Amino acid sequence: MHAYRSHNCGALRASDVGAEVRLSGWVHRKRDHGGILFIDLRDHYGLTQILCEPESPFFKDVDAVRAESCIRIDGKVVARADDAKNPNLDTGEIEVRITGFEVMSAAGDLPLPVFQEPDYPEDIRMRHRYLDLRRETMHKNIVLRSQVIRSIRDGMHAEGFTDYQTPILTASSPEGARDFLVPSRLHPGRFFALPQAPQIFKQLIMVSGFDRYFQIAPCFRDEDARADRSAGDFYQLDVEMSFVEQEEVWDTTGPVVASVFEAYAGDRRVDPYASWPRIPYAESMLKYGSDKPDLRCPLEMQVVTEHFKGSGFKIFASMAEDPEKQIRAIPAPQGGSRAFCDRMNSWAQKQGLPGMGYIMFDDGDGKGPLAKNIGPERTHAIREQLGLQAGDAAFFLAGKPDEFEKVAGAARIQVAQELHGMDKTMPDGSPIFDQDRFAFCWIVDFPMYEWDEEHKKVEFGHNPFSMPRGELATLEAATTDQEILDIKANQYDLVCNGYEMASGAIRNHKPEIMYAAFAKAGYGPEVVEKEFSGLLNAFKFGAPPHGGIAYGIDRIVMLLAGVENIREVTMFPLTQNAEDLLLGAPSEASPEQLKDVHLRVVQPIVEAKED
Numbered sequence: 001m002h003a004y005r006s007h008n009c010g011a012l013r014a015s016d017v018g019a020e021v022r023l024s025g026w027v028h029r030k031r032d033h034g035g036i037l038f039i040d041l042r043d044h045y046g047l048t049q050i051l052c053e054p055e056s057p058f059f060k061d062v063d064a065v066r067a068e069s070c071i072r073i074d075g076k077v078v079a080r081a082d083d084a085k086n087p088n089l090d091t092g093e094i095e096v097r098i099t100g101f102e103v104m105s106a107a108g109d110l111p112l113p114v115f116q117e118p119d120y121p122e123d124i125r126m127r128h129r130y131l132d133l134r135r136e137t138m139h140k141n142i143v144l145r146s147q148v149i150r151s152i153r154d155g156m157h158a159e160g161f162t163d164y165q166t167p168i169l170t171a172s173s174p175e176g177a178r179d180f181l182v183p184s185r186l187h188p189g190r191f192f193a194l195p196q197a198p199q200i201f202k203q204l205i206m207v208s209g210f211d212r213y214f215q216i217a218p219c220f221r222d223e224d225a226r227a228d229r230s231a232g233d234f235y236q237l238d239v240e241m242s243f244v245e246q247e248e249v250w251d252t253t254g255p256v257v258a259s260v261f262e263a264y265a266g267d268r269r270v271d272p273y274a275s276w277p278r279i280p281y282a283e284s285m286l287k288y289g290s291d292k293p294d295l296r297c298p299l300e301m302q303v304v305t306e307h308f309k310g311s312g313f314k315i316f317a318s319m320a321e322d323p324e325k326q327i328r329a330i331p332a333p334q335g336g337s338r339a340f341c342d343r344m345n346s347w348a349q350k351q352g353l354p355g356m357g358y359i360m361f362d363d364g365d366g367k368g369p370l371a372k373n374i375g376p377e378r379t380h381a382i383r384e385q386l387g388l389q390a391g392d393a394a395f396f397l398a399g400k401p402d403e404f405e406k407v408a409g410a411a412r413i414q415v416a417q418e419l420h421g422m423d424k425t426m427p428d429g430s431p432i433f434d435q436d437r438f439a440f441c442w443i444v445d446f447p448m449y450e451w452d453e454e455h456k457k458v459e460f461g462h463n464p465f466s467m468p469r470g471e472l473a474t475l476e477a478a479t480t481d482q483e484i485l486d487i488k489a490n491q492y493d494l495v496c497n498g499y500e501m502a503s504g505a506i507r508n509h510k511p512e513i514m515y516a517a518f519a520k521a522g523y524g525p526e527v528v529e530k531e532f533s534g535l536l537n538a539f540k541f542g543a544p545p546h547g548g549i550a551y552g553i554d555r556i557v558m559l560l561a562g563v564e565n566i567r568e569v570t571m572f573p574l575t576q577n578a579e580d581l582l583l584g585a586p587s588e589a590s591p592e593q594l595k596d597v598h599l600r601v602v603q604p605i606v607e608a609k610e611d
Contacts, residue, residue, distance in 0.1 A: 004072060010046020014093040016077045021096060023048060024072045024104070026134065027065055029115050037062050038095075041073065044139075049086075049095040050075065058101035068107040068114055068131070074100030122567075127581040129572055141569045145557045148260055149216055152237055152553075155256035161212040161239070166201035168194060168218070173531075178222035180232075183597035194220035197550060199465065200535050202240040203507055206546040207538045212252075213240045216553065224578075227565045228499055228555060231578035234566075239504070240548035246492055246506050249547050250442065254494070257501075257551055261438050264560045270438045276494075280445040285401070286328075289409025291446075294498030295439035297416035298426060301408060304329045304396070307382050313373040316357070319398045327398040328408060331386045332415050333432065334424040335393040336360040341368070344395060347414055351407050357396040361388050370396065389427065413498070438559065440496050445469070448489040449521060451481070458484050460521050465535075466491045466505035467547075468517060475516040484520050494551070496559060504549025511539045 004024040012021065025043035032038075039050040039062065050073055052062040065071060075096035086092030111127075112120045114134045125132040132138055153163070172179045172193040179193040195201075197219050205213050217238040225231030239253055258273040277295075284291050287300040305327045308316040319325040335341070341358045348356035359366045359379060366379035386394055395415065397408045413433075420433035448468050450461040458481055466489040468474050478484045494502035508514055514536060518528050528536060557569040567573040574580055594600065 008045040009041050009043040009048045010090050012048055012077055012091050012094050012096070014079060017079045017094060019077045020074070020099075021077055022072065022074050022100075023050075023096065025070070026114075027067050027069050027071060027107075030062075030065070030067065032063075039065075039071075041071070042134075046090055048091045049080075049089075050098060051095050052098045052101075056098055058098055061101055061103070062098065065103060066107050068110055068134070069103055070105040070107075072100075072102045072104055073098050122575060123581060126573075126575050126579075129582050133571065138568070141557070141561045141563070142571050144264065144561055145553075145569055145571075148264060148557050148560065149553060151260045151263060152256060152551075153216070155259060156214045156237070156239075156253075159212070159252055159256060161214040162210070163215055164205060164210070164213050165215060166195070166198040166205075166217065170195050170201070171534075173200060180220045180222050183599055185597050188598040196221050197236070198238050199463070200532070202238060202548060203465065203509075203535060203546065204538055206240055206242045207509075207541070207543045211242045213548075214238060217550075225574065225576050228558065230554060230566055230570060231574045231576070235553040237502075237551040237553060238548070239550065240546060242544040242546045244506075244545070244547050246444075246490060246504075246547060249504060249506075249549050250492070253502075253549055253551070257494075257556070258440075260556065261560065265438060268436045268438060271440050273440075276440040276442060278442045278444050281443055281447065282445070284443055285405055289405040289407075289412060290498070291443050291493065292495045292498055292500050293409075293441065293443075294413055295441055296434045296437050296497055297413055297432065298430070299331055299333075299412050299416055299432070301328045301330050301412060302386060303327070304382055304385060307378045307385075308374065311374040311378055313357075313370060316374075316396070316398055324400055325398065326401050327396060328404075329382065329386055330395045330397075330408065330412050330415055331388055332358075332393040332395060332419065333388070333426055334391055334422075335415065335419055336362065336367075336391045337393075340418065340422070341393055341395075343418065344411070344415060348407075348411065351410065353397075353407060356411065358393055359383075359396075360393045361390060363390050438496055440494060440501070443493040443495055444491075445488045446491045446493075447485060448487040448491075448517070449484050451485060458521055462489065462491055462503075463505055464517065464521075465507050467508045467513070472510070472513050472516060475513065475520060478520065487520075490547075492549075494549075499555050499559065500552070501555055501559075502549050502551040504547065506545070506547035509539055509543040509545055511536055514539065 001022050006022045009023055009025045023041055025041045028040040028042035028047060030037065030039050035054050037052040037059065041048050041050050052059055073096065075098045077094050078097050080093055080095055110131065112124050112131055114131060117135045117137055133142065169182060169192040173196060177196055179196065182192040182194065184190045184192060198215065198217050202213055215238045217236055218233055219236055220233050241249060254276065255273045258270065261270045281291055284293050286303065289301060303326055305320045308327055309320040311317045316327055319327060341360060345355045345358065357370045358368055359371045359382065360368050361383055365371065365376040366383065371379045382394065388394060395411060397404050397411065416433040420431060424432055426432055447461045448466065449458045452459040469488045469490055474487055478487055489505065491505040493500055508517060515525050515528055554566045554569060558566050561569050563569065572582065
């Protein structure tokens with residue numbers, strides 16, 4: 001017999017009754033039922049119930065063994081009594097009666113329990129991640145991650161893509177986040193950078209004559225962690241294609257990702273790829289208050305500024321006369337109760353707003369202070385524009401759009417979720433918030449540039465390597481700041497349930513356009529030639545039109561696992577404070593290590609606080 005196991009802990013079935021077996025694993029749980037000891041023995045594959053009777057020579061040893069000790073048992077497979085069968089367990093029709101027992105590695109007092117998985121502070125979970133990963137939910141999440149990546153690889157190969165690896169040590173690049181720098185031992189005072197993304201390399205792969213490239217690529221960014229973003233590193237499905245337009249990038253990679261969601265969505269519905277809408281950036285911001293709209297919520301904001309011009313509601317009336325300001329309404333079907341409106345108003349105050357105006361609609365025109373101030377005619381016009389009925393409500397936010405859109409977008413979701421919790425529906429009976437759905441959309445026509453208020457200048461809005469719509473002619477025609485800010489990039493994002501799932505673009509592959517695009521952001525040709533000489537020079541030797549996209553692996557798995565924190569689907573993540581508590585990183589370097597790379601540590605100066 002094998003030294004450790006004849007079967008794994010998820011393999012035995014009723015057909016194995018009578019067999020002599022050997023199993024190895026961890027003590028998941030131990031129970032004493034009337035003097036008979038039971039152990040749920042766990043390994044990677046499942047659980048098997050082990051029983052030890054009082055007359056067994058191993059009874060005392062089994063009685064003394066602690067949870068999470070690693071043990072080996074020999075035994076005979078027996079059938080469970082009908083009333084003891086467990087239909088929720090693959091091995092639930094059998095149990096193993098011990099004939100041999102060995103503790104291969106005893107467990108001490110556990111810093112966190114594995115059985116039943118109670119909530120525990122993050123620092124304890126991360127410091128003892130090897131125990132945390134034994135928990136059933138975490139174990140399933142990590143296995144799911146592996147399955148998702150395998151499915152993606154299979155799908156990409158089936159579409160004719162080839163997997164290529166790009167360097168980890170590279171040059172610093174302005175990708176929008178801070179680089180992780182690596183000092184060079186052989187070149188004193190000079191540094192490598194860990195790649196924020198394989199952006200330049202994958203474009204060079206296209207210039208090199210390869211066509212359909214993909215990679216499950218590690219990316220490194222020195223930025224603050226948040227629930228949907230790892231601190232330090234993350235993985236993405238990185239893709240680039242030659243001789244394509246944006247629709248070909250979507251139609252090739254989108255179905256691969258859609259099929260992965262369909263395979264692992266469980267009981268949740270996945271919008272079929274052909275139905276994914278294309279929403280221009282400006283429209284998305286207007287209707288949803290976000291460039292990452294959650295389409296599980298069908299509510300759409302509308303501009304209602306004209307209805308408040310000259311009205312008796314002076315705050316909104318004055319804003320309505322300001323061309324830089326807007327008033328938007330969020331419809332709330334079946335939300336026309338004072339209790340609900342007051343609750344939403346209180347929510348708005350917690351977001352830092354003075355409140356959120358509202359109108360409740362009944363069989364007449366409307367109720368509430370706002371309706372009283374603007375009068376029945378204007379109230380009725382708002383109701384007609386929003387298509388609202390008796391029993392509905394509308395909420396209002398106003399100001400400069402870029403200052404209130406984010407809160408308005410959050411309010412849209414809050415309204416929908418609150419009403420969904422009250423069993424309210426849309427007029428056609430469909431859900432106000434469909435939480436059992438994966439809702440996708442493409443966001444297109446991103447601004448190529450944005451206004452940097454701090455430095456009072458035009459700056460790139462996103463990826464500087466994107467092709468502007470209209471190419472060189474558009475850049476040359478834009479002479480004022482506003483005209484430059486109106487330029488759209490041939491760039492696109494894929495969004496799912498309010499999360500950015502992917503980002504990509506058709507690339508700029510012409511040197512003259514590269515010079516012109518950077519010039520609009522105030523960068524002269526010398527900057528382009530210094531910072532991007534490798535890519536720029538490559539473009540001078542016959543670069544093909546090309547484009548690509550990158551899908552966030554961590555976020556895909558996070559959504560499929562049904563969790564809200566990306567650390568729940570990452571095997572060994574950094575903490576919220578970007579620390580590895582398990583191995584103690586970041587750590588101090590020894591004087592010898594610093595000497596090797598020609599560095600000296602200068603501690604930051606901490607200013608003394610005044611009494």
